[in-house]
Amino acid sequence: MKTLIRNGRLIDPSQQLDGQFDLLIEQGQVSQVASGIAAEGVDEVIDASGLLVVPGLVDLHVHLRDPGYEYKEDIVSGTRAAAAGGFTSVACMPNTRPVNDCKAITRYMIQKAKEEGFANVYPIGTISKGQKGESLVEMGDLKNAGCVGFSDDGLNVQDGEVLRHAMEYARGFDMPIIAHSEDDALKAGGVMNEGRVATELGLVGNPWVAEAASVARDLLLAELTGAHLHVCHISTRRSVELIRDAKKRGVRVTCEVTPHHFTLTEEAVRGYDVNAKVGPPLRTADDVAAMKEGLKDGTIDAIATDHAPHHIDDKNVEFNVAAYGLVGLETALPLALRLVEEQVLSLSQLIDCLSCRPARIFRIPRGSLQVGAVADVTLIDPDLEWTVRAAQLQSRGKNTPFDGWQLKGAAVLTLLAGCASYKRKV
Structure with a gap:
């Protein structure tokens, strides 16, 4: 053909x-x-x-919910959404049921995608068994089964010693540790960004320092161990600054930003819109500006969706108890194209952030139209x-x-x- x-x-x-x-x-x-x-x-x-005509888009951060939560999404519907958004490859997070902490789950995901999917699926394994933040998974088994990195996404590894050991082992396997950087104690149950809007709405706020403090710790551990740290969905100006400084010091760190974090602010929560409840939360206009600055100067390496589908029953409740997350695969491209209109990125730079660079970050053999690819x-x-x-x-x-x-x-x-x-x- x-x-x-x-x-x-x-x-x-x-x-x-x-x-x-x-x-x-x-x-x-x-x-x-x-x-x-x-x-x-x-x-x-x-x-x-x-x-x-561009290399197929690559998303480093999606939730396909399969196995265990197929009523929210499954590999078939999730990859169909990916293809509709222009994505040909997606890296899926491990917070399924059971969680992806063993090679059997990894192989199931890959095989189902090959047989029924509309995009390539690259599983991410957990850092800790059961995502409990205690004992480490068998990283070698997961790598051999097809995982492209390790993350307890949705749950930050609070124990610094556990994360240090995870980085040391991951470095030995030349695999990235993918961090959901958020200090639970500082988050203190916050459900949106801490600030004036949260106060007006009577909602508990999640301060910027909850993310930034965890990013700082994770960066220092990466510097200590020499591991490759990939920071998920950064949302605060201070996080961008910390990562920029770490890169200048030679720390092996990459990071991603979502379209909703460079498009929306905390104002989107007004009216208690549960579809604007995401983790990390939508921040201020200054934070949005910082995301664009980070993309423009190359501090931020990739655009990822954090596609997080939910059943209507998970969202059709009071804001405080509604599930976190939004679906992003089908709106990511046009929202990202706005960055070109705003002269934040050139078209070539945008495609790099959506395809070539994400593929390189997780060593996915895609993101290029070279002869033989x-x-x-x-x-x-x-x-x-x-x-x-x-x-x-x-x-x-x-x-x-x-x-x-x-x-x-x-x-x-x-x-x-x-x-x-x-x-x-x-």
């Missing part, structure tokens, strides 16, 4: 390419990138006029205007604060190893 994509603007930061190039795909792999490739012997020609490709219409309708999302979860928003830009065709995993209806 030969497929030719032509007349598009091909952007591949892994090769410093940005221009009018054709892309030839043979047997699921990129076989040629050049101008004016002949269509002789080609089975399918895709006209990409007016479209961006697997042909995971996303075609994007940057000018397509559309309205978010929660009920029409591919995800089983409909918990989005962006319902009704007018957005610009979308994936119109997603190819997984050269085969269409999603095609947007016109």
Whole structure:
């Protein structure tokens, strides 16, 4: 099977390419990138006029809820949502039921994705058995089974000694420790950002220092051990500053930011909107500005969604007891494209943050359109205007604060190893 994509603007930061190039795909792999490739012997020609042709997007942080919480999402619905958002690869967090702390669960996730999924799935194993923050998992077994990193995401490892040992072992396996950095004692039950809005709403606040203090500890432990630390969903100015300083010192640290943390502020919680209840919480306008500054100067390495689908019953309750999280796979791309309009990032830099760099961070063999690479490709219409309708999302979860928003830009065709995993209806 030969497929030719032509007349598009091909952007591949892994090769410093940005221009009018054709892309030839043979047997699921990129076989040629050049101008004016002949269509002789080609089975399918895709006209990409007016479209961006980029390496398939890679999301380092999703919750697929499978196994155990399939009523919220499963690997099939979650990867379908990923493909609709232009993502061809996702790294899934381990807080399933049972948690992914053994090779059997890891293998189940990978196999189900291969058989029924619409995107590549790269599991993340837990740091501690049962996510209890006490004894470490068998990291070697999990790596051999296919895990790309270790995280107790959703639960910070509060015991510094446990985290130190985890980093030392992970360094030996050349694997990242993926940190949900948040000090539970400082968080003190806060359900939104601590500040004026929380006071006006009568809600317990979660202060910025709960995140920043934990980030500081984690960075120092990474500096001590030489391990690769990846900090999830940073949300505060101080966290950006701490990571920037650590990078200057040579600490092996990478980090990610979500579209909701560079788009929304704590004001979104007004009206007690449970779909704006996320962890870490939406912060201030100054924190949003800091996220954009961090992306612009390269302190922040990647954009990840923290896609967290929930059943309506988990959200249709009082704000204090509602579940944390929102669905983000299908809105991430257009929200990120706003950064280009705001001149925070160039298009090439944006694609780097959404595809090439995430792949490098977790050593996922994707994020490139080099000859010989697997042909995971996303075609994007940057000018397509559309309205978010929660009920029409591919995800089983409909918990989005962006319902009704007018957005610009979308994936119109997603190819997984050269085969269409999603095609947007016109």
